[in-house]
Amino acid sequence: MLRGADRARWLPSSQTAATLAIVIFCGGLVLYPLVYLVMESLNTGEPDVFPPGEYGVNNYLDLIDDWHILANTAFVACFATAMAVAIGFLAAWTLTRTQVPFRAQLERLMELPYYMTPLVGALAWSILAAPHNGFVNQLWHVTGATGDLVDIYSPFGIAWVMALFEGTVAFVMISAAMKSMDPALEEGARVLGAGKWRTMLTVTLPLVMPGVLGATVFVFAEMLGSFAAAFVLGLPARYVVVTTALWEAVQSFPPDYPRAAAMGIALFAVMFGTLSLYRWMVRQGNFATITGKAFRPRRMAMGRLAWVLFAGCIAYVVVAVVLPLSALLLTSFQRFATVILSQSELTLANYRTALGFGAVRSALTNSLILGIGVATVGVAIMTVLVWIIYRSRAPGHSLVEYVVMFPQAVPRMVFGLALLWAWLNIPIPIYGTLWLLALAYFTVLLPLGVRTLAGVVLQIDKSLEECARVCGASWFYQLRTVTMPLLRPGIAAAWLLVFIASVRELGVSIFLVSPNAKVIAPSIISSWLSSSSELSAALALIQTAAVFVALIVLLRATRRYSGELP
């Protein structure tokens, strides 16, 4: 019996120790590189010397001279955010508030763009709508017209592609807000004599406004840190935004690290501020009318308009997924990309290169190894983290949550740069190896994995575990027979999501790859730079295929589980 007493005293302290260790480890992983980056951004002496010989704020002052880069960034981000939120709002309203045909299927389809990466989308849209030889312009010329119908290499093109892929994020966030609104609030307006449109304008819109604003701020923050679209579509026309300027500063010879660091820190500061604003808005009482409870919304009959809304949703999926993938597919089987099939030379050479050529093949294998490795080891650690955050009573468990979620506020590019600079200057020889990439992936994917697992842990009623203890099960027996089986679907989901995110990772990878450690997304970029859109298309499709295979497994796994739990 005394054993029980001893354990009761021993447990909290070991939990505290574990919590402390994890805070230090994760905090180190996240904050240490950023400290290096801040120091470098203040370096006004020799750019390559670390620690810096002289400190100053000149690098930041220089940013003011680059005001056009900041203006470009702000313009693209605002324009893209407006489009994305418009797409998201219309789609969310259509799918949660109207009787649109095939609603359930549409809802699934609307999530697809999320799994296309902006890089793949940007490549595809440059194939589709580049000046001169984009497919659209090729067809335009066939009709005998001169000049170009569309030019994707423009600020509007960049914003268009970014909006297509963030639109689905806005959709998910806004429809969550709409689903959690009590339909009685709308019915009240109808009963008092307001028509459909009046109800939407006077009740629905004001009530979901906080949700829409939240989505706007969140999407804007994402837009600020996004790189791929601006890179693929902006550089040909020399339209530079902060992320691409940062990349160019590192790629220039000699690399201008202090300038890149200053830009990175500035971008981080803006994004951190924006996300803090988002968190503050979410916490405000604005959501008082929107309870945590999910309601079954009553949907309005729209008559013939329903088919217009249906067509709108389909059109979105077509331009965001179907059209890009078709263009890539067609291109990847051709020697020279063309949409005029009579001129087309079909070939498998691009896939042969992708799967056979040493450098490219090793990038594919490395990506798979990293995806599987990071998902397996990472999710195991994340499970422990989630348990500490949500189940333990050890002091400081809320600090753990903050530390774990912190990477979300750091733009990937900036974090990649910080890691590059930190590990160049730390005498542990993992720079240029897959180990560094694995560490980086684990850190930036922490929020994703933890959030997914937390969703499942929070759904498991605590008394399911307690009941096992009361029935006489030891802690280990309880874990084996109750906790783990209940967590399994969540662990599977987290594994697959982390795998997907690793395979498509670009922002961090682009600074950390080396000749001995290549991964797929940066390889697509370099093949694009060597102006082979055909090989890039093949690589992008292989990456997308890996993601979609994982996605199908994920849907299967979660559906089987939800079938068990009505």
Next chain:
Amino acid sequence: MSEARIEIDNLVVRYGDVPAVKGVSLVVGQGEHVTLLGPSGCGKTTTLRAIAGLEEPSGGTIRIAGTTVYSAAERRNVPAEKRGVSMVFQSYAVWPHMSVFDNVAYGLRVRHLPREEIQREVDRALDLVQMRNFATRSAALLSGGQQQRVALARAVAFSPTVLLFDEPLSNLDAKLRAEMRVELRDLQRRLGVTSVYVTHDQEEALAISDRVVVMNVGGIEQIGTPEDIYNRPKTRFVADFVGSANLIAGKLRDGASGPGPVGFDAGGGITLHAWAAHAPRGGEDHVAIRTAYIEMAAGAPNGRANVIAGTVRQRLFSGDFIQYIVDWPAGRLTVRRPPTEMFDEGAAITVSFAPEHCVLLEN
């Protein structure tokens, strides 16, 4: 009461710095069915969870069947799985990834019983709750009432020494709740197992318990049989929370010694013949009269004790009873009468009640 099964002495449980249970002492006898009753946040569930070993107290002792399972002084805290108690949870906690049979067999398997015995005991438990036909069904496919029965079968299958219930009926609809109440009482009598039951539903508590423990803000207000609690509430809280009662403010007449009959000056110059269950201390300023114990009659007072004139202010017909609001010298009185006794609003009447139903409350 026969030999003690659970002894709780001066139990204190804190959440951080907030005490949830402040020095609760309680003894439950062998085979006794005791209910902890109180509003949410009164510490009843915390007390129950401390008995189960799911909450670590910070002071006091808990003994189950003669064994100390928690003692602050000895720094002893036996983990939940070693206490031999069983519990039915508010959310049922039926494991969705197992069949009904596996759920019920869990406690038996943990104890490494032979296969045939597990089969026999599970069958017996499922028979008790009339769920034997569902044994192979996945637990995720059960309705709320069925989950409730499975949770009950699982709790009794391994013949625990003590059975704990944490508001087991609160998630059922009213009709099913009334049915399960009857079944629970029946089951509890047949098994003869010692049980502690937590609820905030006073009707449920009165109906199924041998003794009721009324709790409020972390402490015990009164312990007694259901009749005791109803007829002789000790405090304003008990009188108000259990059943419906009129609380009448006033002043205890001097010279009262007790327990026994006492005089009580209510407002409006009337003196009530009241009853003290305790030796009055002198400062008592409230009596309680159950709304159902007040009689009404037409006409004027006849001069007997506790017969007082009044006027019907309002009549609310509720089906099983009629509720009258009566103006009387000491203010307003709520009276419940059977639907056969009709008085018109505005009618002059007398109200009367026996002295032992006019209970002096402790301060």
